[in-house]
Amino acid sequence: MEIVLALVIGGLFAGGVYMLLRRNLVKLLVGLILLGHGANLLIFLMGRLIPGRPPLVPVNATQPVGLFADPLPQALVLTAIVIGFGLQAFALVLARRLYQSAHTDDLDQLRTTET
């Protein structure tokens, strides 16, 4: 299962980078979103896949016994998803406003602030 997830992450990164290299405003954002998903999955995978073993502490013990799923990466991923969602939503709105005011979605034509 790890292999499959690793391949999925690799695919997401490859796709994301490919989309980033397009000249289109929206495709650039799609690329960033794909990369974000890849990063989230990577953190999830870094916690090791241990299904069916919740990190619960048995009665009269101070820590979970045996093999248990690490809850921390999932907490991290949750935070990262929320932050990523907010930023991506903002970026989408920004791209829309930029398209409305510049009348183009070609990144090569959006160069007025550069020299």
Next chain:
Amino acid sequence: MNIFVLLPILIPLITTIGVLLARQRPRLRRNLSLGGAGLLLIVAIELLVLVWRDGIQVIQVGEWAAPFGITLVADLFSAMMVLLAAVMGLGVIIYSQATAEQRAEHFGYSALLHFILMGVNGAFLTGDMFNLYVWFELLLIASFVLLVLGGRRDQLEGTFKYVAINLFGSILFLVAVGILYGVAGTLNMADLADQLNSLPSGLVTTLAMLFLVAFGIKAGAFPLFFWLPASYHTAPAALLALFAGLMTKVGVYALVRVFTLFFTQDTGYTHTLILIIAGFTMVTGVLGAVAQTEFRKLLSFHIISQIGYLLMGLGLFSTAALGGAVYFMVHVILAKSALFLVGGIIYKLRGTYNLKQLGGLSILYPGLALLFLIPALSLAGIPPLSGFWAKFALVQAGLAAEQYVIVAVSLGVSLLTLFSMTKIWAEVFWKDQPGKETPVQAVSFIPHQAGVSMLVPVGVLAAILVVIGLLAEPLVNLSLLVAGQLLNPADYIETVLGGVL
């Protein structure tokens, strides 16, 4: 439990909420904003005094013991950066009283300024890598909104580039944090310093490179700086001063933190690379600046070249060099911001940032010319101003380390900095105003139109620059103390982990 470590984050948060609630009442909002910034400054001074006197201060948030919970740590470096952020915050907020438009204020301009201060202070004080990511994102999203307020086309365009590259940098940061957790099993910085020693150095160096790229984007280091001159100059002057002073320095702070605390296994490789990056950052930044004829763009390129000096201190990796970098940090934050604020006053007087259309201001307003000249000469490194001591310390450290190339580069870049500052001086202040045949008579020492709230912050910043130049010794000693603490992290680790391991 030390509440002073928490207050620099709490005060801006409460102020943000207060300012948002008082949005419909301008006078109350203004007073709240000023009060919050003033209180933050007092707390920051108190924190620095406390850390200086009693050593490193730690809070384990929620009473979770060190490697498991979120840790907030204030060592001398953090405390100093928090103090600088507070000084800048107060200055910019006072300055903004005169310049902020009603429309921008309606969308929460001052609330966002405080929010940025919260994010910056959080990034300085945290002792946990993932928490650092969260603070970065907080200050980034506030800065996105501030940059785009106004909604002109160039602002939208500049902000889009800023957003895109920073999102990419954040994703890299997140990936690096994920892998770091995967290999070390901890994200607490002090714990990482312990854990990484037992890992193969190739793996650690790979991780170090990921962090170098992620933080390099935020800091505007070569070759990752192109977003900065493309986006910063679209913002109003007060905002630019805050961004120039603080935002990139948070990236440098993060670099210094990780490369002194836990990425120190293979310094021969990583820190030499940082030194090379530093050299290129200085040169490309200053060459970009020389080619510009627009006040804000020129200074934006200068931000980059100054980042090079800070990285040079980190790359040389000795107490003297890091001390020089810390001193440089204080100097450059103040000088850079003062220059942008003067730019804002000139814009208010003349309605343009274009050097070709400006002129004659030194006769009209000698006081304003002086306010520009002090930070400009300081930035170029003219003795006895603060920039001279900062560069002197770095050059001396470079000679001691026998890194002659970087020393030569830094000296050459200083010369070019002086050249571009002279260019601004000659174009804006010295030459006659274009379109006027007869030279104008002096109107007043300082411009009345600019208003007290615009002039006072610039005056205070310039005064601090002169003071830390003429009385450099206490600050140099403090900088060396900071550097010593950074290079001997045993104390930091001991305090954070508190004997857990």
